[in-house]
Amino acid sequence: MIKRCSWIATLLLVVGAAQAIEESPRPGGVALIELGSATLPPPRVTLNDKPLLVMNRDGLWVAVAGIPLETAPGELPVLVNGREQSITVVGHTYREQRITVENESFVTQSQEQLDRIFRERKIIDGVLGSFRDVPVDGVALAAPINGSRSPSFGYRRYFNDQPRSPHKGMDIAGKTGDPVIAPRAALVAATGDYFFNGNTVLLDHGQGFVTMYCHLSEISVEQGETVNLGDIIGAVGATGRVTGPHLHFGTYLNGTAVDPAIFLPSPASD
């Protein structure tokens, strides 16, 4: 039954996954940098000393740069084979979101909890900062579940009136147990039950392109395993710091969180 769901989901979503993405050069967005003919070896491109994903798009090398949320509008330098070039970052104001949570431990943590959070942060940052040098033939993604998507990426958040880091993903509506699929082929980089994120899967799509799935009720894959587009990786849940079941979906390039909406096909309806 699970297998059939996966197959149907793949059929529905594979068309969207084949689309090319459009650039969105704002903080928390993506810039595409054309780098000449792909008959030559791919150039090495870095932003803030981090290597960028470079893919062959219709015979041209194109770097796909994740623009950090905290970037000021204006020129952002990148190095192409050691020579400076720049991306023009356009301004964008993200909304403010105030959340009240009853479990005080999700706002103020004990030393033991802080130690746990620190250990988990190291694992997650290790994956986000990794660069697996394999060819990448695109960055478009299928929707991991078919629920309605909240445009909450980048929200500046306050928990019980205390400022917290901005929301670095997209929340997608779903019911506990709904299957979550891999939105393109990947290596399972890590899985775990984390304090804030609950049951989590991190997928590595190559060259620093990483996707993250949080608050799962179930994890169906193991670290080191490879998955294909449409394979079930887990199920929607409400584990970790949440107010109800949903999927928190994060997308990362060159170690920085970018808006998942950039990679997804437009929703079929609504």
Ligand SMILES: [Zn+2]
């Ligand atoms: Zn979220």
